[in-house]
Amino acid sequence: MKSLRNLLQEAQQNKRAIGHFNISDLVLVKAVFSAARDLNVPVLVGLSEGEREFVGTRQIAAFIRALRDEFDYPIYLNADHTHSLAKGVETAKAGFDSIVFDLSALPFEENIRQTKQAVEALKSINPAMLVEGEIGDIGSGSEIHDKAPDLAKGLSSPEEAKHFVESTGVDILAPAVGNMHGMLKSMVAGETKKHLQIDRIAAIKQATGVFLTLHGGSGTEDADFVRAIPAGINIIHINTELRVAWRRGVEEGLAKNPDEVVPYKILPPAVDRVKEVVASRLRLFNGEQHFAHAK
Numbered sequence: 001m002k003s004l005r006n007l008l009q010e011a012q013q014n015k016r017a018i019g020h021f022n023i024s025d026l027v028l029v030k031a032v033f034s035a036a037r038d039l040n041v042p043v044l045v046g047l048s049e050g051e052r053e054f055v056g057t058r059q060i061a062a063f064i065r066a067l068r069d070e071f072d073y074p075i076y077l078n079a080d081h082t083h084s085l086a087k088g089v090e091t092a093k094a095g096f097d098s099i100v101f102d103l104s105a106l107p108f109e110e111n112i113r114q115t116k117q118a119v120e121a122l123k124s125i126n127p128a129m130l131v132e133g134e135i136g137d138i139g140s141g142s143e144i145h146d147k148a149p150d151l152a153k154g155l156s157s158p159e160e161a162k163h164f165v166e167s168t169g170v171d172i173l174a175p176a177v178g179n180m181h182g183m184l185k186s187m188v189a190g191e192t193k194k195h196l197q198i199d200r201i202a203a204i205k206q207a208t209g210v211f212l213t214l215h216g217g218s219g220t221e222d223a224d225f226v227r228a229i230p231a232g233i234n235i236i237h238i239n240t241e242l243r244v245a246w247r248r249g250v251e252e253g254l255a256k257n258p259d260e261v262v263p264y265k266i267l268p269p270a271v272d273r274v275k276e277v278v279a280s281r282l283r284l285f286n287g288e289q290h291f292a293h294a295k
């Protein structure tokens with residue numbers, strides 16, 4: 001199996017981005033894996049600290065490894081938004097392929113100091129693990145928000161991005177480029193979309209030369225994703241859209257079978273709804289034209 005670093009290099013050359021989808025139960029794992037296999041594209045699954053607490057850090061690592069081995073399939077595992085070295089060490093020991101070490105809430109120089117320490121500590125446990133650092137402010141929580149946050153103050157500049165990358169040695173950077181975690185109600189309703197600052201992405205790529213992750217991709221205008229990838233985005237996170245689809249699918253399954261108690265008879269609509277979202281995002285991130293004839 002190709003390393004995640006090699007996969008990202010290859011995707012970058014081919015102007016594709018790797019889709020990153022958060023998972024916290026079997027419905028989500030099944031939906032993501034099945035959508036990726038139908039399209040035959042690599043995929044990254046991730047769990048935040050809260051999601052790992054629910055599922056089990058070593059347990060999900062064993063599960064994803066089993067899928068990867070049995071199907072000889074390029075599915076990779078990311079420790080999403082990890083806020084302490086102790087939590088990061090757990091994932092390095094469990095064999096995660098990458099980690100989002102997120103101290104973006106701290107003052108900038110403190111973020112640099114602690115992220116640098118984390119890069120050294122995590123790579124001493126697993127030299128192949130890719131470490132992502134975060135700068136700027138894109139809000140927290142992949143949830144539905146009532147009110148739009150003010151993103152303007154937290155945007156990342158190419159200068160601070162370069163300083164951060166050079167000082168910490170991170171492999172991947174998550175900048176603030178107009179993206180935000182979660183979705184507004186109007187986005188869930190399909191009335192509004194997020195827009196990305198493509199020139200800022202290109203300038204940060206130019207200044208840093210590292211892989212870039214776009215967090216909070218849910219609800220973004222399709223055309224903005226398409227332009228963000230050649231500008232330098234290598235990984236795109238989608239979480240809230242999956243959570244919305246999961247909830248609608250569970251409700252649909254329950255409504256269809258009011259007297260049913262068998263989980264595997266209730267949950268298939270949830271798998272289907274999530275899978276539709278994942279498939280549409282993967283087609284976009286991997287170049288829609290390649291899938292003209294795919295299901």
Ligand SMILES: [Zn+2]
Nearest residue numbers: 181215216237
């Ligand atoms: Zn995120």
